[in-house]
Amino acid sequence: MTSKTVSPLTTHVLNTADGVPGARMALSLHRLDPHMALWNLLTIGTTDKDGRCLDLITREAFTAGMYKIRFETGQYWENLGQTCFYPYVEIVFTITDQDQMFHLPLLLSRFSYSTYRGS
Template identity: 55%
Template sequence: MSSGAALRLRTLQRHLGSPEGRGMEPASSPLTTHVLDTASGLPAQGLCLQLSRLEDHSQQWTELTKSYTDPDGRCPGLLPPGQMKAGTYKLFFDTEGYWRRQGQASFYPYVEVVFTITNETHKFHVPLLLSPWSYTTYRGS
């Protein structure tokens, strides 16, 4: 394995599971995300994202916040403490804009992750693993 590939692999492993990649979110933030560019093995810095909530009465999405991932690919404070309530939420990731800035074409112009929160006292972490041709998400811790 080349030294560049080994460095990318170590960086990806660190962010995915080791103690060094954890604990960077503010303790008071109930909802966080982290985007990793799996093609490079590095954090996806500067990726634009929006958080919306589905309103029960109108069944329309209401945008709660718009933000960008930091140099570590994280967006730690999507909702301030006390603003989370039970319901359906959507994280919209502008993957096309991110890949365009990388000089790379991609198959998915955006990624939407829709999830349900039933207990607003829990913390939620929604990671996104991203390449130009695929993506994966899961409920993190």
């Protein structure tokens, strides 16, 4: 994607334990095939130095359906020299109006996480 293209889906990871962005965290975006009940990998990415991943999917590829973002939290904490309880976090969500913008932040510590739909 070019910098002029705006992804309709973005995410932001915040390391709330240390009060810093969740930088350089690997993640992947998947869409559920409703006929086969299988998750199809759409893209992989890494959060930037600000904990953001802004180019998850193009507007053309973003259709109604069930999606999930998988965050590789275990590897993130290991890279910081720490252990964690959750080896990964998956956020599953349903898109009914693909013309909207969706922002899914992940607030993370080594022993808890939360998320919400942002704008």
